Amino acid sequence: MYQLIKPLLFLFDPEKMHYFVTRNLKRFNRFPGGAAFSRMLWNIEDEELEREVFGLKFKNPVGLAAGFDKNAELIVEMGNLGFGFVEVGTVTPLPQPGNLKPRMFRLPADKALINRMGFNNLGMDVAAERIAAYRRNSKAQKGLMIGGNIGKNKVTDNEDAVKDYIKCFDRLFDVVDYFVVNVSSPNTPGLRALQEKEPLTKILNTLQQRNAKNGISRPILLKIAPDLTNEQLDDIVDIVKETGIAGVIATNTTIIRDGLKSEKLSGEAGGLSGKPLTKRSTEVVRYLSQKSNGAFPIIGVGGIHSPEDAMEKLKAGASLIQLYTGFIYEGPGLVKRINKKILSA
Numbered sequence: 499m500y501q502l503i504k505p506l507l508f509l510f511d512p513e514k515m516h517y518f519v520t521r522n523l524k525r526f527n528r529f530p531g532g533a534a535f536s537r538m539l540w541n542i543e544d545e546e547l548e549r550e551v552f553g554l555k556f557k558n559p560v561g562l563a564a565g566f567d568k569n570a571e572l573i574v575e576m577g578n579l580g581f582g583f584v585e586v587g588t589v590t591p592l593p594q595p596g597n598l599k600p601r602m603f604r605l606p607a608d609k610a611l612i613n614r615m616g617f618n619n620l621g622m623d624v625a626a627e628r629i630a631a632y633r634r635n636s637k638a639q640k641g642l643m644i645g646g647n648i649g650k651n652k653v654t655d656n657e658d659a660v661k662d663y664i665k666c667f668d669r670l671f672d673v674v675d676y677f678v679v680n681v682s683s684p685n686t687p688g689l690r691a692l693q694e695k696e697p698l699t700k701i702l703n704t705l706q707q708r709n710a711k712n713g714i715s716r717p718i719l720l721k722i723a724p725d726l727t728n729e730q731l732d733d734i735v736d737i738v739k740e741t742g743i744a745g746v747i748a749t750n751t752t753i754i755r756d757g758l759k760s761e762k763l764s765g766e767a768g769g770l771s772g773k774p775l776t777k778r779s780t781e782v783v784r785y786l787s788q789k790s791n792g793a794f795p796i797i798g799v800g801g802i803h804s805p806e807d808a809m810e811k812l813k814a815g816a817s818l819i820q821l822y823t824g825f826i827y828e829g830p831g832l833v834k835r836i837n838k839k840i841l842s843a
Contacts, residue, residue: 499829500829500830500831501829504827507519512603513599513601520572527574527575533574533578536575536578536579540830540831540833541578542558542580542838543557546841547837547840548641549582549818551795551817551818552676552719552745552795554675554676556583556643557642558837560580560808560819560821560833560837561581561582561583561820561821562581563820563821564586564588564680564721565588565613565822567585568589568618569620569624572584573628573644574639580833580834581833583642584644585647585678586625586644586645586674587619587648587649588617588648589622589625589648589649590621590649590662591621591622591651592621593620593624594618594619596618597616601613601616601768602614605760607759608759608760609823609827610758610760610771610772610823611770612763612766612769612771613685613769614767614768615685616652616685617649617651622669623669626669629644629646629673629674630672644673644674644675645675645676645677646666646670646678647677647680647721648663648667648679649662649663649680649681649689650686650689656688656689659692659701660700663705667705667708671711672711676716677717677718678719678720678747679702679719679720679721680721680750681720681721682722683751685768685769693722693726695737702720702737702743706743718744719743719746721750722747722782723752724750724751724754724778724779725752725754731786734746735786735789735790739790743794744795745797746786746796747796748786748799749800752770752771752775754770756774757774758770758774771801771822772803772823774801775800775801776801778800779801780798781814783798783816792815795817797818798814798816801824802819802820802821802832803824803828804828804835805832805835805838805840808839809840809843812840821833
């Protein structure tokens with residue numbers, strides 16, 4: 499069904515279509531019987547899909563990557579579409595509009611997107627309040643994990659970045675199941691410099707020191723870029739071990755444009771996601787898994803457009819996987835097909 503309407507959706511601006519589709523998805527789920535129909539159509543409930551990772555029990559290993567639900571508006575709807583976990587954000591302390599529009603571009607010939615959104619979001623207070631409201635809602639889905647992807651405001655200097663991460667961490671602590679430290683988006687000036695060993699270690703150690711509240715701690719993960727060298731990935735392995743964080747998400751979007759068919763749009767600034775990232779993100783997952791001897795969990799994300807892509811990530815060493823661009827191109831049926839493939843493997 500989705501593939502029949504996708505050509506029509508792809509005629510319009512991708513950011514406008516995102517809001518159009520998500521608004522109507524919310525309306526459909528509020529319509530009597532809509533939520534139940536979604537669950538019947540897309541959900542697979544099976545104990546064989548459950549995964550226990552960094553101390554949390556996920557009802558299935560397929561999650562929604564950060565960036566799709568920036569403001570915690572779609573948790574119910576994404577759960578009804580079969581996702582096992584939803585990562586909200588990237589959330590910053592203060593609301594910010596993001597970069598100038600247009601800032602998202604489809605590359606259909608490559609099954610890819612380029613975005614330079616720039617952490618547009620309504621701020622940590624709105625996200626925290628919405629997640630708390632979801633937790634109180636009787637319709638909250640059992641076993642659906644919620645991650646909080648946190649970043650710094652554009653106006654915050656890198657020297658003060660740790661303060662922004664602390665603010666988000668403290669504000670979301672009581673409502674999320676795990677945290678993701680995002681220092682790898684290419685769309686906030688200077689952000690990727692925080693991936694260097696010294697500033698990154700400082701941020702992660704500071705958060706770990708705060709990671710005990712009334713005897714409770716939250717798993718902290720680090721989201722990294724696919725453009726890191728092997729030497730930099732070695733540093734990541736060392737940093738994870740040194741700071742004791744729970745794991746890594748590999749990978750964010752890439753600034754590399756090699757081999758694209760969509761020449762007209764290939765020069766647009768921003769992060770590239772989708773099929774062109776499939777191979778490299780899997781390589782990063784495999785390298786981290788082998789280099790660390792499986793010492794920490796990895797969430798694999800990047801270019802998953804089919805059950806086979808998902809299985810490659812899992813075989814490379816990922817404990818869980820996430821979708822974004824593949825979800826846009828392939829539709830909600832992709833989640834169900836991946837879970838069916840996992841059950842039959």
